[in-house]
Each structure stands twice: as structure tokens, then as C-alpha cells.
Amino acid sequence: MIESATPAAPAAHSPAGAGAPRPQRALQLSVIIPTFNERGNVAVLFRRLQTTLAGIAWEVVFVDDNSPDGTWQAVRELAAGDGRVRCLRRIGRRGLSGACIEGILASSAPVVAVMDADLQHDETQLPRMLKLIEDGAAELVVGSRYVEGGSAHGLADKRRVGFSVAATMMAKKLLGVAIADPMSGFFMIRRDCFEDLAPSLSIQGFKILLDIVATGHGRLRTVEVPFKFGARQHGESKLDSMVAMDFFGLVLAKLTRDLVSLRFLLFALVGGFGLIVHMLTLDLLLVAGVASFATAQTVAALVAMTSNFLLNNALTYRDQRLKAFALLRGLLVFYIVCAVGLLANVGVAFSIYDQEQNWWLAGVSGALMGVVWNYAVSSLFVWRRR
Numbered sequence: 423m424i425e426s427a428t429p430a431a432p433a434a435h436s437p438a439g440a441g442a443p444r445p446q447r448a449l450q451l452s453v454i455i456p457t458f459n460e461r462g463n464v465a466v467l468f469r470r471l472q473t474t475l476a477g478i479a480w481e482v483v484f485v486d487d488n489s490p491d492g493t494w495q496a497v498r499e500l501a502a503g504d505g506r507v508r509c510l511r512r513i514g515r516r517g518l519s520g521a522c523i524e525g526i527l528a529s530s531a532p533v534v535a536v537m538d539a540d541l542q543h544d545e546t547q548l549p550r551m552l553k554l555i556e557d558g559a560a561e562l563v564v565g566s567r568y569v570e571g572g573s574a575h576g577l578a579d580k581r582r583v584g585f586s587v588a589a590t591m592m593a594k595k596l597l598g599v600a601i602a603d604p605m606s607g608f609f610m611i612r613r614d615c616f617e618d619l620a621p622s623l624s625i626q627g628f629k630i631l632l633d634i635v636a637t638g639h640g641r642l643r644t645v646e647v648p649f650k651f652g653a654r655q656h657g658e659s660k661l662d663s664m665v666a667m668d669f670f671g672l673v674l675a676k677l678t679r680d681l682v683s684l685r686f687l688l689f690a691l692v693g694g695f696g697l698i699v700h701m702l703t704l705d706l707l708l709v710a711g712v713a714s715f716a717t718a719q720t721v722a723a724l725v726a727m728t729s730n731f732l733l734n735n736a737l738t739y740r741d742q743r744l745k746a747f748a749l750l751r752g753l754l755v756f757y758i759v760c761a762v763g764l765l766a767n768v769g770v771a772f773s774i775y776d777q778e779q780n781w782w783l784a785g786v787s788g789a790l791m792g793v794v795w796n797y798a799v800s801s802l803f804v805w806r807r808r
Contacts, residue, residue, distance in 0.1 A: 447479040451552055452529030452613075453537065456521035457486045460539040461493045467539055468500055468507065474546050484539070485510045485525040487517075493539075515741040518607075519633065520625035526616055535610040536630065537565075543608040544649040551610040551647060560645040561615045562638075564601055564631065565608030571648030572603075589629075589669050597636045597676055601646055604632045608649065615642060624675065624684045626741065627668035636676040668737075688738040689797045692730055700726035700789050701782065708781060715781065719771050719788060723764055724757075726789065730796075731756045731804075739805040752804050759799040766791045 453471060457464065464484060471482055486494040486509065494511040501507040510528060512521065526534045533555050537543040543565060551563040567574040574586065586605050593599045609631050615638075622637045623630070635642070668684075671691065675684040703725045707718035731753050735744055744752040771788025775781060 449479050449481055449531035450533060450556070451475070451478055451480040451548070451610075452526070452531040452534045453480060453482040453548070454522055454525035454529060454534055455482060455484050455537060455539045456518050456525065457484055457489060457493045457497075457539045458516070459489045459491045459493060461489065461491045461496045463539045463541055464493060464496050465500060467541060467545070468504075470541075470545050471548075474548055478549065478552065479531075481506045481508060481530065483508045483510060483525045483529050485512065485521040487515070487521060488513050516743070517626055517741045518628045519623070519630040520741060522630045523620060523623055523625055526613065527620065529613070532613055533610060534613050534616065537608050542652045544652070547608075547647055547649050548610070554645050554647075555610060555612055560643050561612050562634070562642045562644045563610045564603060564606055564644060564646045565649045566601070566603035566606060566646040567649065567651045568602040569646050569648050573648075573650040575651060585669075592673060593632055593636075596673055597632075598640075599632065599635050600640065601635060601644055603646065604635055605629060606631055609634075611642075624672060626684050626688075627672050629669060629672060632669075633672060633676075685738055685801075686797055689734060689800075690793065692733045692738055693793050693796070695733065696726040696730040697786070697789050699729045701785055704781065704785050715775055715784075716768065716772050719768050719785065720764075722785070723767050723789070727757065727760060727764070728753070734800065735805075739800075742805045744805070756800065756804050759803050760796050763791065763795040763799075766795075 455464075455467070468482065471480070484493075484497040484507070486497065488494065488511060494509055497507065497509040501509055508528075510525060512524070522536050526536070533552060535548055535551065537545065547565055551565070554560045554563050566572050568590070589605050590603065593604045607628075607630075611634070616634070619634055619637050623633050627633070635644070668688070671684045671688040674687045675682060700722045703722040704718050707713050707721060708715065712718075713721065735749065735752070767788040769788075770791050771784040774787050775784035
């Protein structure tokens with residue numbers, strides 16, 4: 423569900439007696455800013471945009487994922503006083519890439535820029551980036567930390583530095599990405615080029631630029647401009663322990679040319695972890711001698727299902743994450759809809775074990791039976807969109 427607030431811009435009137443109002447200038451640039459708990463930054467960033475974009479016809483679209491700190495309220499206060507400000511409040515889902523896609527598609531200008539609200543991106547580069555596109559020198563302009571004149575100094579957290587460097591190297595090697603900073607969140611693109619790519623982009627994850635570049639397969643004329651990545655002033659970093667998994671899922675999806683969805687790949691990765699949980703539980707029960715193989719296999723399957731549910735809720739379906747009572751209800755529904763898969767799991771495993779007396783082969787065979795089934799029914803009945 424999207425809640426949109428778009429106050430009408432005041433009409434530009436001619437002097438008294440001059441007849442009809444003067445037409446407003448056509449928009450040149452839409453700036454898309456995804457937000458979550460950035461209340462302390464939005465007014466500061468808007469004032470900076472006012473200064474740096476003087477003389478340019480622009481609008482700014484804040485796409486807020488229903489921030490608990492009321493970021494969307496702060497944006498609406500700005501919008502009430504300036505028609506160039508728009509607020510898209512998303513309810514019931516999360517994710518930077520999805521927010522960027524929705525914001526771009528809801529904007530109006532022929533050129534769109536994406537930047538963070540955390541004041542770490544250098545908004546003074548926007549006029550230069552716009553000129554490169556309007557002059558025809560580029561279709562995509564990337565604000566880069568890793569070309570001459572740029573700096574990633576604002577990545578003070580060693581974990582973030584390590585992830586950024588490793589992910590950049592992997593993107594270049596595996597996906598053939600040529601630009602120096604495919605992990606940048608600061609870029610500008612012609613909207614017609616973006617709309618051509620939009621149906622193939624993932625709404626999950628955090629690395630929308632990497633998705634655009636990989637999906638474009640080198641067709642976009644691209645220029646990188648250096649900028650110095652600043653230190654965060656307010657709010658919270660969007661990088662958490664799940665972002666790395668999102669990144670790996672995106673890389674795998676692009677390696678398959680999007681034949682397999684990012685969500686399914688994440689589900690499968692979680693399933694792989696669940697398989698380890700399953701086998702460890704089965705081994706412990708059999709070694710301890712507390713159960714027959716059939717009982718041990720059933721218990722191991724239930725333990726793995728529970729761990730899979732919790733991980734999928736935190737990662738695969740993070741934009742539809744269940745909480746409080748809905749979490750318990752979802753777990754119960756997950757058990758029910760996976761009952762057929764569980765029966766097939768135990769039946770196949772017990773049949774193989776009865777013939778081969780090989781517990782690990784039987785366990786793996788049974789666990790793999792339910793993967794596709796579990797994904798299909800989970801999407802339909804557990805994490806269904808409301």
C-alpha cells in the first residue's frame with residue numbers, strides 16, 4: 423500500500439491584468455530519496471538541494487517506509503510549504519531497491535537522480551551530473567568513491583569498508599561490471615532508459631545501481647564522477663547483517679539472467695542452511711539413541727522448518743516481515759501448508775534408509791523433496807501480500 427502526498431505547486435501568476443498565468447517551466451530533474459528513520463536529515467537535505475539546484479526545474483520525492491520516527495511527517499511539513507516536495511509513504515513493505523523503483527516510476531522529470539537521506543552523498547555534484555545527461559554525454563552518471571578525486575572516507579565502519587570492497591570485486595569478476603563503484607547509492611539516469619530496464623529489476627535488496635548496470639549488460643553510456651563520501655549525521659545505517667545475503671542473491675539472480683528470482687534464490691539459500699540444521703539434529707538424535715530413525719527424521723524436519731521460517735521471515739520476506747501475533751500465526755500456517763512436503767520428506771527418507779541403511783543420503787533426499795513445494799505455498803499462504 424502506498425500513501426502519497428503531493429501538494430499542488432502554487433501557480434505562477436502574471437502581473438495583474440496581464441491575462442492567463444505564465445506556464446511553469448518543464449521539470450528537468452527528479453531527485454529520489456528513500457528514507458527510513460531519517461527525520462533529522464530531511465529538512466537539512468532539502469535546504470541543500472534548494473541551494474545547489476538553483477536555476478534548475480526540479481522536484482524531490484521522498485519514499486518513506488513508514489518510519490517509526492515520523493520521517494514521513496517531517497516530509498509532509500516540507501511539502502506543505504513547497505510544491506517541489508513529494509512524499510510516498512509505503513506501508514507493509516521495506517527495502518531500498520523497491521523504494522527507489524517506486525519513487526522513480528512515480529516521478530515526472532525526464533532525468534532522475536537517486537541519493538541517500540543520510541547526508542553522505544555530495545548533492546553539489548547534481549548539476550554536473552545533469553549536464554552530462556542533457557548534453558548527451560551519458561545516459562547513466564554514477565557518483566563514484568573509487569575514481570580519482572573520490573573518497574570513501576565516510577565508511578568509518580571497517581565492516582562496511584570490507585563489504586564494499588569485496589562486493590565491488592565480486593560484481594566486476596562475476597557479472598562483468600566495468601564501472602569502478604557499482605555499489606554506489608548515488609547516481610543519475612535518463613528515465614526512459616530506466617523504464618526499459620524496470621520490469622527486470624529486483625524490488626528486493628539494497629544495491630539498485632548494481633542491478634541496473636548488470637541488467638543493462640553494458641548498453642548504457644556511463645560516466646563516473648568523483649565524490650567524497652561523507653560521515654553520517656543522523657539516523658541509522660541501512661547496512662545490517664542481511665545485506666550481504668541480499669547481495670549474493672542478486673549476483674546469483676543476474677548470473678542466471680533472471681531466470682530464477684532473487685526471492686527464490688534467497689529461499690533456497692535459507693533452505694541450504696536448514697538442510698545443515700536438519701542433518702545435525704538427525705545425527706544428534708541417532709547418536710544419542712533417543713529415537714528411531716523415522717521419529718528422528720520427523721523431529722529433525724520440524725526443527726529445520728522452524729529455523730527456515732524464522733530466517734525467511736528475517737531475510738527472504740523482509741519486506742513482508744511478520745511480527746507479534748502475525749509471526750505466530752505465520753509459523754502455524756507454515757507448518758500446515760508444508761505438511762505435504764513433510765510427509766513426502768519422511769516417506770522418501772525412510773524408504774531410502776530402509777533399502778540403503780545410509781542415514782545421510784536418506785536425510786538429504788527427504789529434505790530436498792520439499793524445497794519447491796515449501797517456496798510455492800509459503801508465497802501464497804504465509805507471506806502473502808495483504
